[in-house]
Amino acid sequence: MSEKKHISKKELRRRKRKRMLMIKTGILCVLLAILGIGIWALAGGTEKIQQKAQEKEDQKTAEVDGSVSSDSTGGSTDAPATKAQIMAEADALAQTYDYDGAIEKLQSVEGAATDADIITKVAEYTSTRDACVRVNINEVTHIFYHSLVVDPQKAFYQDNAQTAGFCQWMTTVDEFKAITQQMYDRGYVMVSINDLVKKTVDDDGTVHYTEGDIYLPEGKKAFVLSLDDLSYYHSYDGRGIASKMVVGDDGKPTCEYIQDDGTVVTGAYDCIPLMDQFIEEHPDAVYHNARGTVALTGYDGILGYRTDGDYKTREDLTDDQTAWLDAHPDFDWDKECEEAKKVADAIKADGWTFASHTWGHIRVGDKPLETIQADTEKWLTYVAPLIGGSDIIIFAHGQDLSDWHDYTMDNEKFAYLKSQGFNIYCNVDSTQYFVQVRDNYLRMGRRNLDGYRLYQNLYGGGEDRTSDLFDSSQVIDPQRPTDPSLYDLG
Numbered sequence: 488m489s490e491k492k493h494i495s496k497k498e499l500r501r502r503k504r505k506r507m508l509m510i511k512t513g514i515l516c517v518l519l520a521i522l523g524i525g526i527w528a529l530a531g532g533t534e535k536i537q538q539k540a541q542e543k544e545d546q547k548t549a550e551v552d553g554s555v556s557s558d559s560t561g562g563s564t565d566a567p568a569t570k571a572q573i574m575a576e577a578d579a580l581a582q583t584y585d586y587d588g589a590i591e592k593l594q595s596v597e598g599a600a601t602d603a604d605i606i607t608k609v610a611e612y613t614s615t616r617d618a619c620v621r622v623n624i625n626e627v628t629h630i631f632y633h634s635l636v637v638d639p640q641k642a643f644y645q646d647n648a649q650t651a652g653f654c655q656w657m658t659t660v661d662e663f664k665a666i667t668q669q670m671y672d673r674g675y676v677m678v679s680i681n682d683l684v685k686k687t688v689d690d691d692g693t694v695h696y697t698e699g700d701i702y703l704p705e706g707k708k709a710f711v712l713s714l715d716d717l718s719y720y721h722s723y724d725g726r727g728i729a730s731k732m733v734v735g736d737d738g739k740p741t742c743e744y745i746q747d748d749g750t751v752v753t754g755a756y757d758c759i760p761l762m763d764q765f766i767e768e769h770p771d772a773v774y775h776n777a778r779g780t781v782a783l784t785g786y787d788g789i790l791g792y793r794t795d796g797d798y799k800t801r802e803d804l805t806d807d808q809t810a811w812l813d814a815h816p817d818f819d820w821d822k823e824c825e826e827a828k829k830v831a832d833a834i835k836a837d838g839w840t841f842a843s844h845t846w847g848h849i850r851v852g853d854k855p856l857e858t859i860q861a862d863t864e865k866w867l868t869y870v871a872p873l874i875g876g877s878d879i880i881i882f883a884h885g886q887d888l889s890d891w892h893d894y895t896m897d898n899e900k901f902a903y904l905k906s907q908g909f910n911i912y913c914n915v916d917s918t919q920y921f922v923q924v925r926d927n928y929l930r931m932g933r934r935n936l937d938g939y940r941l942y943q944n945l946y947g948g949g950e951d952r953t954s955d956l957f958d959s960s961q962v963i964d965p966q967r968p969t970d971p972s973l974y975d976l977g
């Protein structure tokens with residue numbers, strides 16, 4: 488809307504200037520005629536002036552629009568802008584190690600084959616690409632976080648049954664920032680979990696996987712990121728954690744945080760916007776502009792929106808769900824789902840993918856098949872439509888469908904989840920790598936980067952299990968309580 492207005496104003500200004508120029512020219516001509524000097528030659532001169540003015544206007548418009556019309560009459564003056572723009576876009580691709588994409592982009596410049604600048608750049612990208620090393624997919628590490636703690640006082644120092652849980656499972660904003668920076672400094676590059684495999688699909692829908700082709704410069708190491716439980720459960724209320732994901736003014740996903748005085752602020756209070764900020768400042772932190780995977784349960788809704796069916800029917804409510812509904816008498820379930828979907832769309836547009844974390848945060852290893860079936864049906868009914876479905880499942884409580892041996896179709900839980908469209912399976916495993924690329928699935932172990940891990944690394948007496956990624960002593964938040972019993976120590 489505002490852009491249109493802006494352009495039409497500009498157009499009006501341009502026409503006004505053109506009119507003024509013509510009037511001035513007219514007066515000049517009359518004057519010259521009176522003086523008896525050759526008018527004919529001068530008409531050509533003003534035409535040139537007019538044309539020049541027009542060209543300048545066109546150029547300005549192009550700069551403002553960020554677009555340059557290729558059919559413009561001043562082709563020769565427009566070309567450099569177009570080329571510079573394309574070269575900048577190519578450079579952005581090359582920074583994320585997408586050298587083929589960068590080269591292809593450069594080739595779209597008119598006359599690329601004979602343009603010296605383009606030839607030089609193509610050669611540069613080609614040699615950088617050719618020097619890259621193929622990533623061993625079986626040595627890609629996978630890290631994960633829960634929602635980040637913005638206010639450690641609230642998360643860790645409220646004395647109740649949940650305190651140890653917050654101390655162990657949560658990571659603070661400062662810890663996340665320090666870990667992200669250290670991993671970057673050590674050459675870690677985030678890749679999408681989907682890039683670990685090449686996927687082919689038969690006519691009947693059967694999925695086949697082989698190892699993906701990821702190439703990175705020598706010394707760089709690939710890692711995958713996932714985020715668990717981005718639901719902003721009722722149990723997080725008042726614990727110094729963001730309250731929900733929202734769409735920012737720039738169309739990108741960001742967070743809402745409720746301050747002590749009850750006022751709501753918007754900003755980077757959790758992993759998604761913080762990671763986005765980091766990538767904006769360090770485009771080479773990610774491969775092909777990859778993002779992480781967000782694992783969602785459904786029982787308290789998703790992303791801070793109370794979208795589960797129980798909020799609609801008002802049946803089977805927990806105490807905190809009832810309390811929340813009582814505090815929100817204007818609650819409209821359909822509107823809530825609409826909002827959640829908008830936010831999910833923005834998160835996807837930003838490059839993140841979604842996964843199931845089971846609807847009820849259930850223990851898939853312990854529970855019978857019937858429980859998994861009922862749970863999956865709920866997830867597919869109340870979560871999948873809001874996020875556009877997913878073929879990734881990240882198990883809760885670090886459980887799995889079997890031990891580390893390959894899944895087989897004899898495993899009825901695996902056979903069931905496969906039949907429901909899940910192809911990628913993740914557990915929790917503190918070893919550096921646990922990757923299984925098999926014909927019909929991809930399976931990965933994930934490492935928890937949380938208070939439990941940091942404390943065990945520093946004071947557990949065993950080996951530091953994340954020393955390949957960062958230095959725990961430099962990362963740990965000094966605001967954490969030091970009582971070892973809170974971290975399952977002593």
Ligand SMILES: [Zn+2]
Pocket residue numbers: 715716844848883884
């Ligand atoms: Zn979880």
